[in-house]
Amino acid sequence: MAWLAGQLVATLAIASLLVFWVLRVLPGDAATVALGMNATPEALATWRAEHGTDRPLIVQYGEWMAGLFRGDFGRSFLTGNDLTPLVLDRVQVTLILVGLSLALALAIAIPLGTLAAIKHRSLWGVVITGGSQLGVAIPNFLVGVLLVSFVSVRLDWLPAGGWVPPAVSLTEFLRHVTLPVIALGTVQAAIITRYVRSAVLEVMREDFLRTARAGGLTYGQALMRHGLRNAGVPIITVIGVQISAMLIGAVVVERVFVVHGLGSLLVDSAQNRDLQAVQSIVLLLVALVVVINFIVDLLYTLLDPRLRLAGSVV
Amino acid sequence: MTPAAPSSPPPPQIAEVTPALVVRDLRIGTQARELLHGIGFEVLAGERVGLIGESGSGKTLTALAVMGLLDDNLTASGHVHVAGERNLLARSDLQLVRLRGARMSMVFQEPMTALDPLRRVGAQVAEVIRLHSAGGRAAARLRAVELLTEVGLPEPALTARAYPHQLSGGQRQRVLIAMALANDPALLIADEPTTALDVTVQARILELLAKVVAKRGAGLLFITHDLALVSQVCERVVVLKDGVVVEQGAVAEVFADPQHEYTRTLLAASSLSPRLSPLISATPYSAQNADHPPPIIRLTDVTRRYPRPGGRFVDALKGISLEIAPGERFGLVGESGSGKTTTLRLLAGLDMPTSGTVEVAGVTLAHTPVVELVETTTETRPGQRFVASAAELARVRANLQLVFQDPMGSLNPRMRVGNIVGEPLLNPANRADIPEATTRRERRALVRDILTAVGLPNDAARRYPHQFSGGQRQRISIARALVCRPKVLVADEPVSALDVSVRAQVLELLARLADEREFTLVLVSHDLAVVRHLCDHIAVMRAGEIVEHGPTEQVWASPKHEYTMALKAATPTMSKRRH
Amino acid sequence: MFRSSHRTRLAVGLVTALALAGCSAGQTTTSPDVGPGGVRTDVIIAVALEPVNLDFTTTSGAAIPQLLMNNVYETLVKIDQDGGIVPLLATSWEMSDDGTEYTFHLRRGVTFSDGRPFTSADVVASFDRVQTHWIRSQLTLPMAVVDHTEALDDYTVRVTLHRPSNEWLFSIGTLLGAIFPAEIDFDKMTEAIGTGPYVVAERQQGDRIVLTGREDHWAGPAPLRQVTFRYITDPTAAVNALRAGDVDMLLTTGDRIAPLSNANFQVIEGTSNGEVLLSFNNRIAPFDDLRVRQAFAYAIDREAVMEVASGGFGTLLGAMVPPTDPFFEDLSGMFPFDPDRARELLAEAGYGERDAGLEPLRIAFDVPNIGYATTSAELIVSHLADVGVNATIRILEFPLWLDQVFNRHDFQMSIVMHIEARDLMTVLQPNYYLGFDNSVVGPLAAAADAGSFEEYVEGMREVARLIAAEVPGLVLCLSPNLIVADPALTGIKPNAVTESLDLTALSWTK
């Protein structure tokens, strides 16, 4: 546990150094960017002093890190506003979007993937496998664009974009979140279906499944009682990887549906050269990824007794 | 259809006792071809029948067909009756489910993978019980513990709470037997149940099987490749070859007077005669004897300790000493975990001792002064702390070569056989004593010679390993080991992965080459019979120690250590019968 | 009408262009706010560029005045749709004969949104603080002519200038003249308190700002109870929002009109000062050579560019003088599309096929990442390729563009829209990013400025002609102010005269 936590911190430390170093290679003066063309040299100097960009890089790095430890993402170079509430707000949006998409993806992928594995020699299996192959190959922004074009513009069923927090209006939230979740979730479903299928296929070849059947379980029972839990082990790994990929991959869908998530904020900040925002958001994303991997490892240990270090019973 | 030998007894009358299993004209095939060509045999209630055959003969297919567990892409036709339940092949899976685990059950070969790794073993046993009886969860739990007790597991209540990975292979096989017996089946099929186990464990498992089957009056179909096991366990034997029953009958009759050519070959190959070497076997094992040249291998107080997580250690070797004279054929016998593989790695310079000295061909590979602190932190990497210089190490390796157990894994599948065999020659140190190996053409000639010597066809050099059978691959391994004309050949279980008929040939080859080429042979094996067949001297290892050593026949004839005795007793031979 | 135009407000102007392009309005399809008679009383306006805060005294960008001017903040005088100066918080004013003293008579009964009454003290405080508290000092130059502001009584204010200035009166119709309550702390302006018909009710950063109508506005209750600005950066998403009925009104660019025109929307085309300029760096090769600049003018089919980049909407110009300027003259035919002539000129300048012993011309084309710019650039590259010029597009985010191209003049060729009124001479300052040598036209323009109105017009025409022939940059077209809206929406101000998006007349007919 301590070892894992140590790794977590080490990874984050290295990542933060990388991010800081890469972003400070950026050309251009943050002060000019923030104040625009009308600013006087005095105003620029004031701004630099205020944001500390006139100090040595190592000091700036230290300040940044110290701030992060206090849960302070710093002040935007662009707006001068405190980034923390903004970033937290955006994280919420992205996490909701990713969470719901993942739920949708799993709701589709687990039954379909299992079915595809069980029926892997029949037409059903071929259709599902082919469908998932196709789903993986279609970019999610294409799905999004088509959804907007047909469901929103032509049929006028759901809003073309935007975001209403669930706290404001649950029905409006659902109306707005449906299409982005479908765009993000279905493509993920295709990806995860393939993993579920192969994991279940893998399990289907396991000796213990045969043992269970020899003991009198039907094929289906054996698969449900012994197969799925064993298949779950690799699937959890995949889910962890996919969450990480979606956190940033969602940016494309966020763009299509005008949802202001963390990814959009990152792209906007990058385009506006708001270095403070970029480096804080990137590190937050990295931290999320690392933490998700950490959780996956924990889950993994929970699921598989072989990974527990507890002393043997016998 | 059954090409049974004329001497087979007539099938028993069904009217009297319901046979546990009747198989008639069973054919199994894929769409492309037939694998099992209409076989027939019976297992009476309480009878133990051996189904014997080499790999690919169709014995496991037969078992799976009886259980109704054949792969989807295989189709079976014919008749299978189990304990009065007729015509199982015609039944749907749902109908068979009631029978599986209740009227018939099966124990599989590989205990390591046959249990669900994520569930406690007690629950897995209880599950089978509850499937076929109305009793509640608690009752099933109790019964499971009872069964675990019956199969001889220590502290059964505690064991029931264990996960499979916490049990040894033998223990897992006992759990699987408990599961198979849970509902007192009329037929128990055991498919190579002991192949993956150590000899001493095997003996106990076989004992257990015989006992529980007898107690229940169930029929046992015992599937194996090992004739010796059949002769120990079974009353009748069915010999299967390439999907056809070539011979069946009472064990005593078939083994005493085999009718079919194949059975005769099999029998001949199975009984390994003890080596009779007039020259050495009479000499007491002693390197101090002045009449003898200095030993080519000397291990002095060698220990090897591997670190484990949590600051614990495993002592693979606890201080062994042995000497092997030039030209000797030395057998190292032991079960898994005895330290024989570690010893072998030390000899080859692939690992180094924690303390003690290893001398091979006049080179001292390691001395005592090893920094203990370093030892505790990282795994030892070869080449890290050798006292011997690189040149000396090279000389050792030129002088000592290895043959491995697994004929599949010991050859690089991406290289042509010629390159595999010739690879040791690429090392200039290895060919220092072979002046005729400097040019590529010369090396190719050497490879061709050695391939011929091990009995491989002329075109072998150009082919890839997967184009060869297991026995041929082992020949390739031997060729690679001998191409540099080493003084010592260390063979690690060279025949344990081979079929019986091939086993004898490879052993013959080793013996012949050892004589012809005058190298010292170190044979590492778990099988006392194999070692006895080939070696003049043996050392018996157990848990990192040499418990006994001496001339083979002396150790065999009058073992002094109880472990040697147990090992000898457990080693299946054709002559021994349990009943 | 008579202000001189030497302010360097390009940055602001460019941002305005961005903001307006994506501006759209919409209705919630779910729960429209319906007033008496079943007429809706809410509008949701989607805008491209979001204000980072509500304080334009410290923060540049057009997004804040677009939202707040006229709607939340009011001014003494207002610039009307034709560019005329009309009364707002001042009911009338007098100018002294020497043009240095202005006396304003203030409207009575005006209150700020926090309930405070509006008096002359607020005007004095607001004008004084432009000099002392606004960070954007370059922008405040027009106010520098103010000597002092004094309250003659509660509803009379006198402003004394150092010297006469026509521009000054115009400028207090823009954000510079915004009236704040005297009591507020200028250093911490986190909310916007003005006398306008709307107040800022809600801010969801990154998504929307909601204005609600005041019941107690001096001109009577605001026509709409609620106006929501939704911030949609992507123009396609904005169009989709309009088509899906999420918004009612959309300020957009011409290339987005076509798919909308067959749907049931009103399309309003108004005037703007937005000239799209293909700018050359006149300081460096090859654009220090007049023949190259002229060759480019011949090589580019501006009509085709306008067709693609703005769907055919717009006016072809020969110089940066829109038809609304008094000294406008149609110079668009000076360099007709003529690739052969372009090749000749290039060959004269020494550029062309290597086979012909000439040097192939390679151009780095730094384009800000704004729709009209990238689209135009893509076509221009093709046109240039036809005359043997290899132009490579580099897309820069706008802040980076400002820094690199506009500020450091590190570029060869670029493209951007200039939306300030009367910006001809501004753009041609030698220290401006174009680096144009105005030693000839500069004195001419100064002389024209000093003369009578007729002399001014005639002089400036001459200047424009001279400049057009010199091609310091190529004016691709004048972009219109385009609004697409629900047909039931009325009171939309078609012309973009200041940065403000004036909602004061906006209402529903049904």
Next chain:
Amino acid sequence: MSQIIQQPGAKAAEGRTASVVQPPSARLPEAAAVGPKRYKPGIHPQLVIGVVLVTLIVAAAVVSMFWTPYDPLRAGVGEPLAGPSTTHWFGIDRFGRDVFSRIMAGAQLTLYVGVIAVSIAAVIGVPIGIIAGMRRGVPGALLMRGSDVLLAFPGLLLAIIFGAAFGAGTTTAMIALGIGAIPAFARVARSGTLQVMRSDYVLAARAANRSSWAIAWRHVLPNIAGLIVVQCSVNFGLAVLSEAALSFLGLGTTPPAPSWGRMLQESQQFLGSHDHLALAPGIAIAIAVLGFNLLGDGLRDVLDPRLKGVR
């Protein structure tokens, strides 16, 4: 088993992926082919379809180097926004350029991005993986840790950071995607190497005193080549998708270069009125990704049975 227990937590990930699925870092479609090893020597449908699709893309790219119906960059070869016709198979875009020619030239760009990205990942990742697999001590662990830090930076994120730092463009994008894929290759190479290093033939080579270099070159590399090829194919598809996404965001290829992702982004505003503009690049992207994924899956099925011999 002890192997796994020795590597708690994050390291366990390696143990499990080596044995169950392919490495978790390989984000996309690894899985399908881990399926049953039903290798038949005859026709392998996935492989055949994959080869056909990839061949199609490669052929389009190669042909476009020498010939396209029209100059893909030349505007005004037809009526802007015209639909498909006999002279312009996929229609005309808003600039009056021939879409078919642009799709063909886009194949070239797509392959270029894929090849460079995958090459960067393989050339850096595979040696890291092999070294880490062969030298299990501190240097190997450090190398893997280093590449694991990269694991926290998905390719898309790297591309955005690099785009912000060095300016967006095709070069930036493919370098970022390449670097982002390094850990995937390192992990695959490492797990394959570990497997090979456990084999007896490596033991035999070591017993024959072969150098580490020779073992890596003659034994490890040829035996993990199959794994690497599969990873290349899968990552190729991923690179194509990512490039499209980046171009869609405006962080990828700059105009007027015919990037499929950018074509798709530009087509957005004409959706509903000129669908051909979206369909052509959309289908092209799908074909390329599908092709490389199927090729990877097929290769895995074909190459794996022999790899099993490694054990």
